[in-house]
Amino acid sequence: MDLKATALLKLIYLEMFGHDMSWASFHVLEVMSCTKYLQKRVGYLAAVQSFRADTEVLMLATNLLKKDVCSPLAPTMSLPLVTLPHIITSSLALSLLSDLLPRLSHSNPNIRKKTVAALFRLALVYPDTLRSAWPKIKDLLMDEDEDSSVTAAVVNVVCELGWRRPKDFLSLAPRLFDLLVDGGNNWMAIKIIKLFATLTPLEPRLIKKLLPPLTNLIRTTPAMSLLYECINGVIQGGILEGTDGAREGEEIASLCVGKLRGMIVVEGDPNLKYVALLAFNRIVASHPHLISMQQDVILGCIEDPDVSIRLQALDLGAGMVNVDNIVAVVERLMQQLRNAPIAGKGFDDGRSHGVGVEPAADSDGEDPEETLRPASDSQDETTALPAEYRTTIIHRILDMCSKNTYSNITDFEWYIDVLIQLVKLVPTTGRSTLELYESGGRTLKNLSTSQATDASSAIGLELRNVAVRVSTVRAEAVKAANSLLSVSGGEGFFALGGAGGEGILTFVAWIVGEYVDGSVSSYHSLDSLIHPKVQSLSPVVICAYLQAIPKVLTSIVSQRLLDWSSEHKTMMSLLVVRVIHFLEPLAMHPSLEVQERSVELLELMRVASQAITSHGLENDRGPLLLTRAMPQLFTGFELNPVAPTAQRKVPLPNDLNLGAPINKNLPRLLQLADQGLLAESEAAEFESFYNKRPVPTVSIGPAFDILPSPRPEASSYQQTGESTQDTDAVMRKRNERRERNKDDPFYIGNDDVSSGTSTPFHDILRSANGEDVDVDSIPIMNLDLGDKILTADASDSGTQKQKRKRPKKFEIAKDENIEYENPAVAQSDTAFVRTTNDNGSLHRVRDKIKKSLLQVDSSGLGSFPLDTSGSAAEQLDVERQEAENAEMAKALAEVERLRLEMQRASERIQATDGAPAEGTLVKKKKRKQKLKHSAGDIEAPDGNLYPEADNDLIRGSYDAEAIPVMKKKKKKRKPAIAKPDDKKEMESF
Amino acid sequence: MINAVLVFNNSGQPRLTKFYTQLDTSVQQRLISEIFTLVANRPSSACNFLPLPPLLATTPSAAATPTQPHNDTPSLITYRHYATLYFIMISTSTESPLALLDLIQVFVEALDRLFENVCELDLIFNFETLHATLGEMIVGGVVVETGLDKVVKGVREQGKVKKRREVGLSAADGLGVVGGLGMGRGWR
Structure with a gap:
């Protein structure tokens, strides 16, 4: 048996290194049943380390465990007590419960405390344990003569149980309070405070009772851990909020903050710094002003050599920013990003890295890099930042700025500038993420989730958000987008892509396309859009480009074609031919999406080029297709931000059958098309192009996705009668708005708004830049959708903004939402x-x-x-x-x-x-x-x-x-x- | 509560693994190596709290919601570095980070008393005692004892014959645990 025990001991050791020992479970049982204590101990240890819930011999062990629990020797008895928590199952608990309970009143305190802990684990798998055990445990706790360590153990268990069912422990509060006041055991005090923190929300009277001893502890205790937990308890227990007298609450809050500040500044211990920041993070939600006062310390921590401290400080930074300090905080972070060297940031490195990752294009491709980077950084640990940290900073900056739909930002030009700078600072990891979501099925949902992880797409998203929401800086945003696109011209293009900036291109292309009117040089942007190098970009980006190209082209055409001359004609045809030339290779692109879009566009362009050549010079206006038809494709409505929940509220049309084939005689139609019925195919092409909304539009406003595309001429939009169903709130708002804008010459009344084209509004808004024009005058669209009516409403964020005095006023459009009609x-x-x-x-x-x-x-x-x-x-x-x-x-x-x-x-x-x-x-x-x-x-x-x-x-x-x-x-x-x-x-x- | 206690040395070899929930051996190993990579890359000046390793970070949203301040998911990894050994504790949010640091300190001090000037070798050759010490302090993830003296006393009561410290010094003797349970030499 000795030999066996020794062998088993070795086996346990090997198990620690990852060798499976489940085959030996029967031998474990044998050793467990030894009579010699030391051998028994080895057996029990083996059981702890190797038994799993599915170990079969566990059934056989029941009797042995029962016997050992009742053993007269204390050490032998404690073996099963220590082992049980590891191997317990509900059936085992059921059969052992009756043997364990008497151990709670064992003469040896050691046994008692272990039994309490074991019973706790029993209760986890078999809740009925508590029914019989709880009264005894409670007695142990209440008994003032009980051994102090048993009391401590009971408190530990009670604390664990406490947060799960706080209600049941309220009755214990007086005893716990006594223990807290004159316990003398720090560990126990910490636990009690933790428990009280969960109890106070249920019993507000506790707060008053707790406040003096806690304040006293905070002031006097020499133990940092207790001090910290006191503060933590004060925060988590809602004592800061719960105190009746505002003066008292403020007093303790400032006391806590002062102590925490002391922990950061005076001690210089990284652990204390970390936990203090942790505590700050909890306070910041309720008392941001107190934290803002500690700004200097926190910003100091952002520069700390320890990355986890930095991350905490960064989180905190995001919580404490307000209108006044945001510029300072962001600038500081930007500086950090700029100054810190990073391995593989240079263009050469970035490119080679990009090539290396490209073929892998799976999630594993990222891992080795992530583990390696910190390793290489640790050599010069003072300044270099790991890539993930950089990404986090970027995300945090974006979070800070976009909080509450940009309520903190006063200067959007500055923000756009920040965004542009951030693009250049994006670490190289972005690229592989982008590749990742391409390969894994490019549904929109997929796209939007993985975007969240990709820093550069996040920046792009922000840029687009600003462009959409803040109409006054739209011109700047478009200019920025243009510059980003033209960075892409020539060699710089690849540099951007290689540096992980590719994600932003999608958004940039969308902005340029959508707001092309505001762009300074449409030719220039078209040039960069149809640059031959574009074809080597990833399909997602090309898709966005493909949508942007016709928009830009259209705007150029509609600007120029008002006076039609031979030189314009040649220029136009040259442009169209260039676009066609760009599109032709893409029509055979491996990605289906790109292929489809480019084929569609290609056909349109061919028709356009035909129209140009056939159009005689005798007319003083350009061909109708280019001047009228094509612009109408894109200038239907102003696109407004739509709340993510809006899509859900769009009622499903009753007659919608997704299973039905769209066109039953599709083969015949195809045949007809083959026979060259030009007129029909043209119309069909026109239709299909028209009905297909550009993808980026979809990603901001899912609601638009399934709506039938609005036709400008459609008379159904004039049916405003149904809008009487609008609820009072909206009506009131509308009336208010009308009232406000009554005297505004730039405002056009509600009733005219639904005419369909909103371009005049856009122009008005732009021309009135700087004056008190409300963004609310963005049209309220009534889209006809079967019988239901949808009202997209730009909410009025303007009112509160107007009160603030600012050199320049920015209107931020809020998400649109749709109201309900019926309970369904x-x-x-x-x-x-x-x-x-x-x-x-x-x-x-x-x-x-x-x-x-x-x-x-x-x-x-x-x-x-x-x-x-x-x-x-x-x-x-x-x-x-x-x-x-x-x-x-x-x-x-x-x-x-x-x-x-x-x-x-x-x-x-x-x-x-x-x-x-x-x-x-x-x-x-x-x-x-x-x-x-x-x-x-x-x-x-x-x-x-x-x-x-x-x-x-x-x-x-x-x-x-x-x-x-x-x-x-x-x-x-x-x-x-x-x-x-x-x-x-x-x-x- | 405490979810796991780990001890490994500077090269990542485990010296003590104790999981208070049942886990597959392979998962245990992966977790250890993940934590080791995290720990090993930290400068000594850094604080003693680790971010969650990828294996544990699967449910990030579960971390402390306002309605429910605590939950069952491990959210806290505390470590301490002594000479050649890392001591790691994985716990839920109900434990206090600073108190855990103290707990590790108590654990190490208890070992130091038991072995008199403890070193890694002691732990290798007496890892049963190591487990016993831990068993005196933590039962099923609940801390039952924090007093140094009581822990030491408890272990000594169990062991009856105290482990000899020359075991650590002259490992070749292969004495191992007294009581005939000699742990042979030649295994790592």
């Missing part, structure tokens, strides 16, 4: 809100699906009441029944509460849109009924059980009782398990 739509929106909101219940559901590694699943505890009476050990079945009913009711109430919460949240979102209240109310009632119904179902069988319960009352003996209870418990579990389903069901509304 409202519901679909609620469902959406549920999926987007970070709702607690959702988290839980998701957590269940995707459990993190190492995570202990304690969800079973969540629905477990601990507030049973002191005599619960001998609790009667009747009581249990009641408790379970109560539990069930509680669970149902919880479900109801969550649902209400969600609804409220969604209503809040709809508030401005004024959702019809009746629709949601009806829904609520229905739901309640349903819930009641299911509750009734559960109660019904319970009724039968009561007589049995009376019998149990007589029996009452401890051991006999445990078994029937378990059985019933299993029955009971079922409805409890069904609960998540309820939630899911609700979500599908």
Whole structure:
């Protein structure tokens, strides 16, 4: 046996290095059953290290464990206690519970404290443990003569349980309070403070009680960890917000901040710096002004050599920026980006790197680089920054600036300048990300999610956002976009692409295309758009380019063709031929999307070139196709930002059948087309081109995607009668706006707005730059969609802006949204809100699906009441029944509460849109009924059980009782398990 | 609670692995190596808190939401570097980072007392004691004892015969654990 134990010990050691030892599990069991303590210990150690839930011999171990738990020797007894938490399963817990419970009153404190911890783990897999164990644990806690280390252990366990079911622990507060005040054990004090932090939200009176001792501790304690946790508890427990007297709250807040500042400045210990920043990060949400006062320290931390401290400071920076300090903070970050050297930033390096990664084009391609970079940086650790950190900085800068739709930014020209500079500072990793989402199916959704990770696309997105939302700086944005495009001309092109800037090109091309009127030199941008080098870019970018080309071309044409002369004619035909020349190779591009778009465009261009050549010089105006038809393709509406939820609210047309073939005699049509029926094919081509919206448009406004494209001439837009359905809020807003703009010569009344073309508005806005023109005069579009009406409304952000005094006023367009008509739509929106909101219940559901590694699943505890009476050990079945009913009711109430919460949240979102209240109310009632119904179902069988319960009352003996209870418990579990389903069901509304 | 306690040396060889949840051996190894790469690249001046390694960072959104300040996901990695060894603790947000640092300190001091001037070699040849010490301090992820004296006392009670420290010094003797459980020589 000695030999075996030794061998096993070696095996354990090898297991540590990653060698599987599951084959030896039976031998482990053998050694565990040794009589000699030391051998036994080896066996138990092996069990701890190697047994998994699916280890079969675990069943055999049950008896052994039972025996050892009851062993007369303390060391032997503690072996299974220490081992159990690692190997516990619910069946094992069931059979061992009765043996473990008496150990809580063992004479040896060592055993007692270990038992408490073991019972905690038992409870995690088998929540019923607590029902019988909790009273005893509570006694241990309450007993003032108890060994201090046992008390500490109990407090630890209580703390772990506490955040899961804070309600049940409120009754312990007085005792815990005493322990906190005169405990003397720092570890325990920390734990108690942590527990109190979760309790205070439930019991506001605690705050007042806690404040003096906490303040006292903060002032006096020499232990940094305790000090920090006190502050942390103050923050997390909502004590800062919860204090009645504003003076007291401010006092403790400034005391905390002062102490934290001290931790950063005086101590110079990186750990303290880190945790202090962590605490700042928590305060910043509620007390940004206090943090802003610490700006100097925090900015100092941004320069800290330790990257994790920097990251924390960076997060903090994003939280504390306001109108006054944003420029300083961003400039500082930019400086950091500029000054710090980075491996492989140079163009040569960037290019070779790009080539190296290109063929791989998968996610793994990135990994080696990421792990290598920090390694190479650590050699000169003072200044060099890892690429991920740079990316984070860029993202943070963008976050800071775009917070609350640019409420912090006063100078958008400066912001555009920052964006342009950032493009040059993007680390090289961007490229591979771009490649990644190309290869992995280029659906739009895919595109937009991976964009989030790519710094340069993020910059592009910002630039586009600014261009769309802030009409006054649109010209600057377009100019910037143009310059970025022409950087791309010639050799610089590749440099940009290689440096990871490729992601931005998509957006830049869109801006140039969409706002071409404002661009200074359309010729120039067309030149860069049809540069031959473009063809070597990635398909995503080419697609964007392809959309931009006709727009730019059209604008040139419409500008020039008003007076038609021979020189214009040659110029035009030259341009068109150049475009055709550019498109021809692309028509055979490997990427289908590029191919499709270029073929479409190519045909249009050919028709255009024909029109030019056939058009005689005798007319004083250019060919109709170029002057009228083509511009109409692109100048239909001003594109406004649309809220991401808007798409969901577009009701599905009843007659929409996605399964039906669009055209049943497609083959015949193709045949006809082959026969060269030019007129028809032209029309079809025209149609298809027209109906296809440019992709970038789609990505800002998904709602436009499925709407039938608005035809400028369509008379249906004049049907404003339906807009009477608009809710009061909108009407009021509109009236206000009308009132405000009554005297404004530049304002054109609402009724004229729906005429379809909005270009005059655009011009008006531009010409009135600098005056008090409201962005609200952006047309309110009424798109006809079957019977439903959609109102896209540019909300008035102007009112609050006007009050601020600024040298230059910027109007920022907010997201547009669509209001509801009927409950059905409202519901679909609620469902959406549920999926987007970070709702607690959702988290839980998701957590269940995707459990993190190492995570202990304690969800079973969540629905477990601990507030049973002191005599619960001998609790009667009747009581249990009641408790379970109560539990069930509680669970149902919880479900109801969550649902209400969600609804409220969604209503809040709809508030401005004024959702019809009746629709949601009806829904609520229905739901309640349903819930009641299911509750009734559960109660019904319970009724039968009561007589049995009376019998149990007589029996009452401890051991006999445990078994029937378990059985019933299993029955009971079922409805409890069904609960998540309820939630899911609700979500599908 | 504490999710795992790891000890490895400067070259990433594990000296102690204790996971308080059941994990596959291969996953354990991957986690160790990921954490090691993170730890090894940090300058000594850096703070003792690690960002989550990719293996653990799968649920970033679960980190402390306003409604629920704590949850079950490990969110905190604390480490401390002593001579040739890294001590790592992975824990949830219910633990205090600074207190964990102190806990590691207590652990190391306890080992130091047990082995009298502990070194890596002691831990290799007496890793059972190492486990026993940890077992006195943490049971199932819950800290049960933070007092140095009590920890040492508890281990000594169990071991009865205290480990000899010459084991560490003269490993070739192959004495190993007293009580006949000699751990042979020649294995790493």
